[in-house]
Amino acid sequence: MFKKWIFLCLAIAPAICSNAQQTTNATTIPDYEQLKNMTPAQLEAFKKKMLKDATDKATALSVQHNIPLKTDLLSPGEIKAPVKDIESLRLLPSQPPTRAEIVSSLKASSEQIRQGIPAPKLEEIKQKVSTLSVEEINNQSIASFYTDDPAGAVAMMLEASAKAPDSLLLLNNLGAMLNISGVEHKGIPLLMHCLQKIPNSSTLLNNIGQGFMALGDMLKAAEYFNQCLSIDSLNIEANHSMGMLHYFKKEYNTAMAYFEQEMSIAMRSSTLAMAYRMGKKPNLRGIMQRRQQRSGRPQKDHFEEITMGKFSFPSLPGSADAIVKDRYFYNVYAASIQAEQLSWMQHATQISVGYTTAQGNQHHGLYTELVNAMLDELQEEFTPEYLATFSQSDRDHLLSMVTDDMNLLNQLKQPPPPEGTRVEAQEAYEIKFCRERLKPVADNMAYQLSSFIQPLVRKGEGRWKAYINQLVDIVQLDPSPGNQALVYNAVAGYFSFLSVSMVSFPAWEIVSMLPKCYSPKTNEEVDSLIEADKNWKLQCPSWLNAQAKIGTVSVKIDCDKYAIEAGESLVGGYEHEFKTGRSTLLLGPGTKAEFFGLTAKVKTQAFLTFDKNNQFADFGVRNSASVGISKTPINLGGGIQLGGNLASIEATSSISINGGYQQNAKANGIFKRLLPKK
Structure with a gap:
């Protein structure tokens, strides 16, 4: 299409009337399906043919009316204002023509144009004019x-x-x-005559303005466009043309305001191109939303329509107890969002895998350019950093909080329990220390982390919801496979955000540092064990060394342990230490002698030791020798005697797998004073 026609399509494209606009959609060019199935080469050939045909027709029409072509309206890469056509402007009447003048002018023009039309075509036109109604003639002509x-x-x-x-x-x-045909001096008088009949017609005011603009009289054109917009502020063509007038004057901000008014009614790639030419990026999504509001269409919540709301991020636990109590729930939630992320990614992959060359060669959709522009705009606002929510400073702050609390936990050391504390009481002390000193630190850590992370996640959820809603709104205009995959990947990205947010709460494993806090023993049971141990120590003087004999079996107990021993020449035994909880099995030869009230024993025994959890601890050989002064035993009958040692000394040495070589001496009763204090 020659340059003037390009300019008119870009800058003028006058509205004929609403009735005419509806009719112009019926064209004889290839339909949408045909265009869609054309290859790029076929489309290029079709475009060249259309340009040539249009140029030929425009040239023929210009020749018929003896009007020179205005080919200087466009220069390569730049749109210029129409040059003022002084000759044509002089032909315009100073006053709107009368009815008689209109009739005379129409007849003259009709006779002139007939000269370039074949007789059969003229006969066909006369037939239609004589038989069709005014509306039918109007529609067919357009x-x-x-x-x-x-x-x-x-x-x-x-x-x-x-x-x-x-x-x-x-x-x-x-x-x-x-006007469009380039004979504005013929068209403007007709429009001015109509304007006399309907002074407040925005359509007529716009069409007259378009005529003056084509003739290069920008002041006159602006006068009519302003009158049009004072009546109809959303007139598409008047807004576009006013934008063009300010563009020619390089008043780009004002031009952009008019273009945005135009785009709020109709999105056109030519107007979008003008905006980018000026270095402006209109808020296309905002414009589209305002269009929807004016049309009365409610804003759709696509996020909720695809049931995304049910995956809302749960409230994070604010204490160590809450972590333990609800850990199963959080694990199930984490698994479900990971499964959803995988599912949506698979949908996107299936679309990409199924995309064919034939689909790529098809003609793009009607709104492809607009959709691509809006998608670019969307990506500029919803950047990966913006959607991630957690900034580097946020991550640094989280790390600082965790480091401080972990250091505090590691610095808290349990004081050793009192000497001689039994194993059950030792564990009770550990539980009490964990619950009273360690757990408050863990609770504070969970609360601080939850209070910091939760608002960030809620903010991120709002951003993702807005992003997905707007993305779906845009893609609905051009639901190509690539755009569908874009939506699926965006939804997968939302689930990835939720998954990362769940992992970003670093207190999940804090309870692993507090195993004693979650012992099944209650606080009352713990206090009772500690109190009982204290009472035991008060009631167990260090000189206690009770012994009971039943035949060849003897049972000994003191404040440190109890022991069971049986046999004469081959002695077997079992010992349990109250303080450490260790248990030992012994077996080996032994001898015993009594003289002058003294009892002496010598034994060499293999031993097997287990810790307080009944796990293997050591194996070796123990040598022991003891001398004691017996108290008078009490005979209970049946061979059972109960008594003890007034004083005794026992020396032991042992060699074992884990303990190596050890030796020890222990005194009870009055002999205790003979050994040096440790």
Whole structure:
């Protein structure tokens, strides 16, 4: 299409009237399905043919009216304002023409245009004008003008208008056609005559302004466009043309305001191109939302429609107890969001794998360019950093909190229990220390981390919801496979965000540092064990050394342990230490002698030791020798005697796998004073 026609499509494209606009959609060019199935080479060939045909028709029409072509309106890479056509402007009447003048002008123009139309075509036009209604003539003319026969369309409108000069519909649309055809000095008078009849017609005011703009009279054009917009502030073409007028003056901010008004009614790639040409990026999504509001369409919550709301991030635990209590729930939630992420990623992959070359060669959708522009705009706002929510400073702060609390936990050391504390009481002391000193630190850590992370996650959820809602709104205009995959990947990204947020709470394993805090023993049981141990120590003097004999079996008990021993020459035994909880099995030869009230024993025994949890601890050989002064035993009958040692000394030495070589001496009773104090 030659340059003037390109400019008119970009900058003028005048509205004929609502009725005419609806009719222009019926064209004889290949339908959408045909275009969609064309290869890029076929599309390029089709475009060149359309340009050539349009240029030929425009040239022929210009020759018929003896009007020179204005080919200087465009220069490569730049849109310039139309040059002022002084000759054509002088032909315009100073006053709107009368009805008689209109009729005379129409007849003259009709006779002039007939000269370039074949006789059969003229006969066809006369037939239609004589048989069709005004509305039918109007509709057919507009359809022909924008498709295959602009000269015939103008001829039909001239013929019909000459017969019905009072039809403002025909005169308005004929004037618009003449403007587009480059004979504005013929079209403007018709439109001014109509404006006298309907002074407040925004359509007429816009069409007159378009005529003056094409003739290069920018002041006059702006006057009519401003009148039009004062009546209809959302007039598409008037807003576009006012934007162009300010663009020519390099007043880009003002131009952009008019273009945004235009785009709030209709999104057109040519207007979008003008915005980018000026270095402006309109808020396309905001404009689209305002269009929806004006149309009364409610804003859809696509996020909720695909049931994303049920995966809302749960409240994080604010204490160590809450972590232990609800850990199963959090594990199930984490597994479910990971499964959803995988599912949506698979959907996107399936689309990508199924994409074919044939689909790639198809003609893109009607709104592809607009959708791509809006998607670019969307990605500029919802960057990966913005959607991630957690900034580097946030991560540094989390690390600082965790480090401080972990250091505090490691610095807290349990004081050793009192000497001689039994094993059950030792564990009770450990439990009490964990619950009273360690757990408050862990609770504070969980609370601080939860209070810091939870608001960040909620903010991130809001961002992802807005992003996905707007993304789906945009993609609905062009649901191509690539755009569908984009949505699926975005939803997968939301679940990835939830998964990362769950892992970002670093207190999940804090309870692993507090095993004693979660012993099944209650606080009352712990206090009772400690109190009982204290009472035991008070009631167990260090000189206690009781012994009971039943035949060859003897049972000994003191404040440190109890022991069971049986046999004469081959002695077996079992010992249990109250303080350490260790248990020992012994077996080996032994001898015993009594003289002058003294009892002496010598034994060499193999031993096997178990710790307080009944796990193997050591194995070896123990040598022991003891001398004691016996108290008078009490005979209980049946061979059972109960008594003890007034004083005794026992020396032992042992060698074992884990303990190596050890030796020890222990005194009880009055002999205790003989050994040095440790």
